[in-house]
Amino acid sequence: MFDDPGLNSLAVTLLTIVAVLGGILGTCTYLILLERKLSAWMQDRVGPNRVGPFGVLQPIADGIKFLLKEDVIPDHVDKVLYIVAPTISVFTTMLAFSVVPFGPVDQAPEWLRFIIAPNMDLGLVFIFAVTSLAVYGIILGGWASNNKYSALGSLRASAQVVSYEIPLGMSILGIALLHGTMNLETMLTDQAASGVMGWNIWYQPLAGLIFFTAALAESNRLPFDLAECEQELVGGFHTEYSSMKFALFFIGEYTHVITTSFLVSVLFFGGWHFPYIAEASSAYAGAWAVKLLVLAAKVLLCIVLVMLLRWTIPRFRFDQLMGLAWKVLIPLALANVVLVMCVLQFGWSHWWLTAGSVLLFIAAGVIGVNASRSEIMGRHQVRATGFSPAVPPG
Amino acid sequence: MPIDSQQVTWVEEPDIGFWEATFLPAIVAGLKTTLRHVTEYKPVTKQYPEEKPSLPEHYRGVHRLNRDEQGRVKCVACMLCATACPANCIHIEAADAPPEWPDRDKFPASFVLDELRCIYCGMCEEACPVDAIELTHIYDLTGRTRNELVYDREQLLSIFDKTKDNPRDPVRTHRGKLGPAAAFKELPTVGPATAVPAAERAAVATAPGVIGPDPQTLQGQ
Numbered sequence: 001m002f003d004d005p006g007l008n009s010l011a012v013t014l015l016t017i018v019a020v021l022g023g024i025l026g027t028c029t030y031l032i033l034l035e036r037k038l039s040a041w042m043q044d045r046v047g048p049n050r051v052g053p054f055g056v057l058q059p060i061a062d063g064i065k066f067l068l069k070e071d072v073i074p075d076h077v078d079k080v081l082y083i084v085a086p087t088i089s090v091f092t093t094m095l096a097f098s099v100v101p102f103g104p105v106d107q108a109p110e111w112l113r114f115i116i117a118p119n120m121d122l123g124l125v126f127i128f129a130v131t132s133l134a135v136y137g138i139i140l141g142g143w144a145s146n147n148k149y150s151a152l153g154s155l156r157a158s159a160q161v162v163s164y165e166i167p168l169g170m171s172i173l174g175i176a177l178l179h180g181t182m183n184l185e186t187m188l189t190d191q192a193a194s195g196v197m198g199w200n201i202w203y204q205p206l207a208g209l210i211f212f213t214a215a216l217a218e219s220n221r222l223p224f225d226l227a228e229c230e231q232e233l234v235g236g237f238h239t240e241y242s243s244m245k246f247a248l249f250f251i252g253e254y255t256h257v258i259t260t261s262f263l264v265s266v267l268f269f270g271g272w273h274f275p276y277i278a279e280a281s282s283a284y285a286g287a288w289a290v291k292l293l294v295l296a297a298k299v300l301l302c303i304v305l306v307m308l309l310r311w312t313i314p315r316f317r318f319d320q321l322m323g324l325a326w327k328v329l330i331p332l333a334l335a336n337v338v339l340v341m342c343v344l345q346f347g348w349s350h351w352w353l354t355a356g357s358v359l360l361f362i363a364a365g366v367i368g369v370n371a372s373r374s375e376i377m378g379r380h381q382v383r384a385t386g387f388s389p390a391v392p393p394g
Numbered sequence: 395m396p397i398d399s400q401q402v403t404w405v406e407e408p409d410i411g412f413w414e415a416t417f418l419p420a421i422v423a424g425l426k427t428t429l430r431h432v433t434e435y436k437p438v439t440k441q442y443p444e445e446k447p448s449l450p451e452h453y454r455g456v457h458r459l460n461r462d463e464q465g466r467v468k469c470v471a472c473m474l475c476a477t478a479c480p481a482n483c484i485h486i487e488a489a490d491a492p493p494e495w496p497d498r499d500k501f502p503a504s505f506v507l508d509e510l511r512c513i514y515c516g517m518c519e520e521a522c523p524v525d526a527i528e529l530t531h532i533y534d535l536t537g538r539t540r541n542e543l544v545y546d547r548e549q550l551l552s553i554f555d556k557t558k559d560n561p562r563d564p565v566r567t568h569r570g571k572l573g574p575a576a577a578f579k580e581l582p583t584v585g586p587a588t589a590v591p592a593a594e595r596a597a598v599a600t601a602p603g604v605i606g607p608d609p610q611t612l613q614g615q
Contacts, residue, residue, distance in 0.1 A: 041432045046439040312424040361416065368415030 016113045020097060028254040029059035035307050042311050069243040074145075077240060081144035086245045089137025089252035093259060096130045099123040100262045101185050104272050104291040107283070114292070115185065123184040124176060127263070128169050131218065135161040137252060138220070138227060142237035153236030156318065157227035160217060163325040164224075168214035170333035171207040174340040175200050175267055178350075188266050192273035192280040199270040203350050204340075206357035208268040210333050215264070217325070219256035222310040226318055261302035262295075269298055328364060335360050449531055451562070454514045456532040457507055458557060459550040460525060460565060467551060468526035471500040475518035475527050483511035484518060505547040510540060530563045532556075 033048065033055065040047025048055035073082065103114030120126060135157055142154025178200070179187045191198045201208050217224035228236030238249050265271060272278055272291035316324065339356040342348075413419045440447060460468045471488035489503035518527050530553060537543040545553075557563040 038432070040437075041435050042428045044431060044435070044437050046437050046441075308425055308428055309421070312428045313421060362412075365412045365416040369410060369412055 012111060012113055013116065015111060016116050019112065020102070020116060021094070024094065024097065024255055024258060025251065027258060028251050029063060031254050031257070031303060032062065032250070033059050034304075035310075038304070038307050039311050042308075063247075066244050066247040071243040071245065074240055076146045078144040078146065081140045082240075083245070085137050085141030085144060086241065086248035086252070087137075088140065089134055090248050090255065092130050092134040092137065093252045093255040096127045096134075097255065097259050097262075099126050099184060100259060101188055101266060101271065102262060102292070103295060104288050105185050106189070107288040107291070109288065114288075118185065119183070121181065121183050124172055124182040127259070128165070128172075131256065131259070132161060132165050134252060134256065137249070138237045141241065141249070142227075145237070145240035147240050149233045149235070150237050150239045153227045153229075153233045153239070156229075156233075157220060157237060160220075160224065160226060160321060160325075163322060164214045164217040164329075167210050167325060167329035167333045168218055170330065170337060171204075171210040171214065172267065173333075173337045174204055174207050174353075177337070177340045177344060178203065184266055188271035188273075189280065191270045195279075196270070196273070196275045199268065199273070201268040203353040204268065204336070204357065205354065206332060206360055207336050208264070209361075210329050210336070211267070212264060214325075214329060215260040216306065216309070217321070219253060219260055221253070221257065221306060223313040223315050224321060225315065226321060229315060257303060257306055258299070261299045261306065264302050265295060265298040271295055271298075328368075332360055332364055449533070449562070453531050453533070454516045454529040456509060456530055456535055456553060457512070457518070457545070457550060458528055458530050458553040458563075459505060459547060460528060460554050460558075461551060466495065467501060467505075467547065468524055469502045469505060470498045470524055470526070471502040471505075472523060474521040474523060478517045478521035479512075480515060480517065481511050481513045483508040502547060505550060507545050507550060509535060509543045509545055525565075528563075528565070530557045531560070 036058075037047040037055070039045075048058040051057040051061045073079065098116040099120045101115040105114045105118060108114045138157040138161075139154040142150040142152075142157070145151070175187065176182050179190050181187065187200075191200060220227050225236075227233075228238060230236075233239070238246055241249065272295040273280065274294045278287070278291045278294045336357065339353060339360070343350065343352050343356075462468050469486075471486055473486055473488070476484040476486050485504075485506045485508075486502050487504040488500045491498045491501045495501065514529065516529055519529055527550075532553065535543065558565060
């Protein structure tokens with residue numbers, strides 16, 4: 001485009017940022033529609049169907065409504081933090097997307113790049129560092145609201161995110177060790193180069209499961225949305241928020257879901273790679289578009305799974321939530337890392353990783369059964385009636 | 395009195411098995427259930443403004459003031475409905491009937507019914523000796539101010555004009571036809587507020603304290 005390579009690179013970067021921002025915001029609004037429709041279908045309802053055919057213009061109506069509604073700032077809030085909190089929530093989740101490759105980076109057309117910040121060797125670390133900042137949005141929002149429910153919601157959010165950060169990072173450690181890099185692009189091209197059997201999910205199924213679970217918890221989605229649990233906390237951290245500030249929190253949440261789904265696809269399911277139509281070697285005209293679509297399809301599947309789970313699994317109790325992180329996911333993730341280290345150190349076949357993952361999973365199940373039988377869990381007899389007779393049974 | 399310990403059922407919490415401890419089968423089963431609703435999608439939603447509900451025959455909606463054969467208001471301003479009204483929403487001002495109406499002494503100079511205050515119990519209809527006030531099937535009344543929904547005599551009469559030809563809102567006189575008020579030599583016995591077809595559940599009276607149809611009533615049918 002420009003003669004000066006520096007200027008050219010700047011222009012391409014700006015163009016990519018604009019494309020990504022627009023893409024993400026557009027996707028977010030339509031994901032909300034998809035979620036509403038999907039939940040309606042699951043509950044034998046119709047869902048939004050008034051604005052445009054099948055309600056396709058609903059997101060636009062929602063957006064207009066969010067912008068035009070009265071933006072209430074209650075008197076008792078800490079104004080600065082109250083206003084900054086939703087922006088932090090959006091800003092950090094958007095920032096995390098900058099190192100996610102959303103297409104075949106090496107085949108991109110010259111006017112676009114499929115990653116905002118290419119060749120970031122610290123890619124994964126950057127993502128985790130930035131996305132865990134997103135919880136500041138929630139904590140500050142809840143705190144600045146000066147409302148007990150909001151504060152409780154943000155306390156829960158902080159405890160939850162801090163706990164799930166550990167299994168999230170640890171589950172990826174195995175993959176980073178296998179690929180010898182933290183660079184997402186390299187991880188993707190490595191997987192694509194070795195075909196469909198090179199997808200990490202075959203060698204790290206357990207890590208995939210842990211990552212997916214922990215990522216769900218990180219993005220505060222059901223069944224881990226303790227921070228905004230309506231039955232207990234009114235609205236949780238966003239109780240005092242209205243109009244666009246409220247919407248920003250949810251744009252942040254959905255962006256987080258999108259980023260997470262991209263990560264799951266890129267890290268575990270080979271990114272844009274798909275047998276025959278999108279191989280690493282396929283260089284036919286328009287191959288980049290096909291690869292882009294393949295990746296988009298994988299991401300969409302992942303998002304739909306997240307939504308299905310949301311309407312399927314009931315919310316965890318808070319101690320169960322913490323128990324899952326500290327007693328199950330973290331030990332499993334640790335054992336998985338040790339397994340990867342052993343396999344790499346002794347040069348065993350990578351298929352031992354698969355076997356090891358299955359073994360670890362079984363071991364976790366067996367331990368779970370035994371732990372529930374023991375007295376450690378404080379199990380006691382459940383009485384069938386409301387009466388508690390003075391005479392013991394028998 | 396404490397419950398006898400023999401009557402208490404002691405329930406052991408079932409031990410969880412291996413698969414339950416791993417969560418996964420339960421999650422898959424749950425996903426199957428939710429997905430089945432998507433694949434076998436049978437919504438029960440009624441698209442309301444386009445698709446009107448079919449209401450039961452004895453539905454109680456907005457009131458109307460009936461007219462007699464000569465198009466006059468049937469009401470004789472006896473105040474029985476206003477007295478019976480538990481919500482106190484009917485306000486009648488009686489006046490001497492004009493001399494050309496020899497069949498009655500009084501007629502309502504103003505008949506104001508606050509549709510927002512009304513609880514649609516139908517007791518006015520029950521109380522009326524000349525079948526002048528009746529409840530119709532109209533339920534979707536809206537207004538921009540509260541005053542718009544305080545109906546006066548002419549509005550209530552216009553609702554009669556609107557609904558008299560609707561098969562679901564028949565003129566439910568106890569005598570079978572409308573006549574001048576003076577035709578009532580003796581007061582009709584008080585029937586149910588609204589004529590209920592025998593087939594409908596509401597037609598079967600329940601004995602006090604008994605849930606469901608009274609066996610005696612059923613035998614009588």
